[in-house]
Amino acid sequence: MSVIRLANATLPDGRRADVAIADGRIAGIDEAGAPAPEAGQTIDLAGALLVPGFVDGHIHLDKTLLGLPFQPHRPGASVAERIAREKDVRRELGHPVEARARRLIAEIVAHGTTALRSHVDIDSEVGLSGLHALLRAREEARDLVDIQIVAFPQSGVIADPGVADLLDAAIREGADLVGGLDPAGIDDDIEGHLDAIFAVAQRRGVGLDIHLHDPAELGCFELRQIAARTIAAGLAGRVAVSHAFALGAVDGEEFGRTAEALARADVAIMTNGPGPVPMPPVKRLIAAGVRVFAGSDNIRDAWSPYGNGDMLERAMLIGYRQGFLADADLALAFDLANARSAEVLGLADHGLRVGAAADLVAMPAGSIPEAVAGRPARLLVMKRGRVHQGSSEAASHIL
Numbered sequence: 001m002s003v004i005r006l007a008n009a010t011l012p013d014g015r016r017a018d019v020a021i022a023d024g025r026i027a028g029i030d031e032a033g034a035p036a037p038e039a040g041q042t043i044d045l046a047g048a049l050l051v052p053g054f055v056d057g058h059i060h061l062d063k064t065l066l067g068l069p070f071q072p073h074r075p076g077a078s079v080a081e082r083i084a085r086e087k088d089v090r091r092e093l094g095h096p097v098e099a100r101a102r103r104l105i106a107e108i109v110a111h112g113t114t115a116l117r118s119h120v121d122i123d124s125e126v127g128l129s130g131l132h133a134l135l136r137a138r139e140e141a142r143d144l145v146d147i148q149i150v151a152f153p154q155s156g157v158i159a160d161p162g163v164a165d166l167l168d169a170a171i172r173e174g175a176d177l178v179g180g181l182d183p184a185g186i187d188d189d190i191e192g193h194l195d196a197i198f199a200v201a202q203r204r205g206v207g208l209d210i211h212l213h214d215p216a217e218l219g220c221f222e223l224r225q226i227a228a229r230t231i232a233a234g235l236a237g238r239v240a241v242s243h244a245f246a247l248g249a250v251d252g253e254e255f256g257r258t259a260e261a262l263a264r265a266d267v268a269i270m271t272n273g274p275g276p277v278p279m280p281p282v283k284r285l286i287a288a289g290v291r292v293f294a295g296s297d298n299i300r301d302a303w304s305p306y307g308n309g310d311m312l313e314r315a316m317l318i319g320y321r322q323g324f325l326a327d328a329d330l331a332l333a334f335d336l337a338n339a340r341s342a343e344v345l346g347l348a349d350h351g352l353r354v355g356a357a358a359d360l361v362a363m364p365a366g367s368i369p370e371a372v373a374g375r376p377a378r379l380l381v382m383k384r385g386r387v388h389q390g391s392s393e394a395a396s397h398i399l
């Protein structure tokens with residue numbers, strides 16, 4: 001049994017420790033300097049902060065244009081217009097999905113993400129081709145990152161006839177969750193859209209992750225509909241809504257009854273700390289009992305020229321937008337991109353404890369709040385006990 005010892009790590013609680021890794025798992029966490037029990041490789045972290053791998057709860061591996069020359073953004077005034085612009089880009093550039101995914105996976109893994117949830121476009125034009133490409137990319141990258149796939153109806157379910165059947169086929173062929181998108185804003189049919197996607201989820205026994213940009217009271221009405229259907233379908237704890245800008249744009253009473261409905265159905269809310277639009281109030285949601293998690297969303301694609309897949313930077317952006325300043329709040333922002341995302345994704349062996357998967361990241365910081373504030377380089381990234389970035393030399397040079 002080969003053992004790797006990560007020596008002189010600073011743990012999130014401030015202790016110095018030596019962390020033993022065996023068979024892809026954390027085998028021991030001992031006070032730094034304790035005699036090593038057996039021979040094996042030792043990597044001296046020289047005081048670097050050691051944390052569990054980051055978990056990106058929402059990304060689009062099939063959309064990125066990374067790998068191509070920088071593409072100027074083509075604006076669209078509405079979500080529907082931007083969907084049309086994206087189709088133009090897709091047709092003109094012909095950039096294969098597998099190449100996009102491979103390039104973006106390399107980028108995010110270098111930043112310490114060890115698990116992710118990717119949406120993949122399913123529509124009447126591309127059918128399941130994007131899914132098939134992502135399934136191949138997932139297999140190719142399985143030693144680097146764990147990937148969940150959401151079958152995402154980017155052009156709607158009612159507005160793009162036949163997509164409900166494609167979503168069903170996508171689950172049969174390997175997608176993990178059913179997606180959805182703006183039942184009112186894109187399909188103009190809240191009942192019809194939710195009927196279709198919940199039917200697939202129930203039939204196939206999978207969860208849902210629904211994009212929701214619809215605003216204010218309309219969006220909150222849809223959130224309560226989703227919560228009610230989640231309970232009726234027996235899917236409590238297995239449904240997430242991504243973005244949910246509406247929660248940041250309503251008064252206290254509307255927010256309160258919507259948050260209460262979400263908490264009762266255990267519907268989680270994903271935020272990426274978006275630009276100048278309302279965003280869900282993270283601490284108020286958590287106080288109401290709603291699980292909140294984080295993701296990158298669009299990275300250098302037709303939707304956004306920004307992004308690099310760094311979930312530590314994402315934590316900073318969310319904290320910045322939420323006005324987080326205290327250490328405890330910076331640590332909360334970190335958790336959204338780490339333990340809280342892992343929990344929503346159902347990653348039971350995520351964490352820095354004996355027996356957990358050895359998915360770990362080391363970086364030059366004295367604490368998690370300092371890391372969020374400074375976004376230091378990742379010195380070491382380990383997936384199931386295999387180091388695929390960094391070295392002790394790098395650590396000793398930087399620290």
Ligand SMILES: [Zn+2]
Nearest residue numbers: 119211297298
């Ligand atoms: Zn998205």
